[in-house]
Amino acid sequence: MIHVNEGQCGLCAHYGEHHSDDMLVQIRIDGTAPEGYINECGHPAVEGLHLRTPANGACDGFKAA
Numbered sequence: 001m002i003h004v005n006e007g008q009c010g011l012c013a014h015y016g017e018h019h020s021d022d023m024l025v026q027i028r029i030d031g032t033a034p035e036g037y038i039n040e041c042g043h044p045a046v047e048g049l050h051l052r053t054p055a056n057g058a059c060d061g062f063k064a065a
């Protein structure tokens with residue numbers, strides 16, 4: 001498992017914005033994610049690029065979920 005901290009994708013409102021799943025809900029509750037979990041970033045700046053990141057990725061577009 002990997003730890004997901006404030007400022008990282010797993011706790012960002014844009015993470016899985018259009019592709020939420022049960023695991024993402026669990027990541028936000030537990031603050032941990034399975035190794036290899038990825039989801040799509042829904043930030044408008046990368047719309048159309050289908051950027052997929054691990055739960056412990058990060059960028060300056062973070063917005064708390």
Ligand code: SF4
Pocket residue numbers: 007008009010012013014015016040041042043053057058059060061062063
């Ligand atoms: S890449 Fe940035 S905007 Fe997208 S989910 Fe991660 S922290 Fe949020």
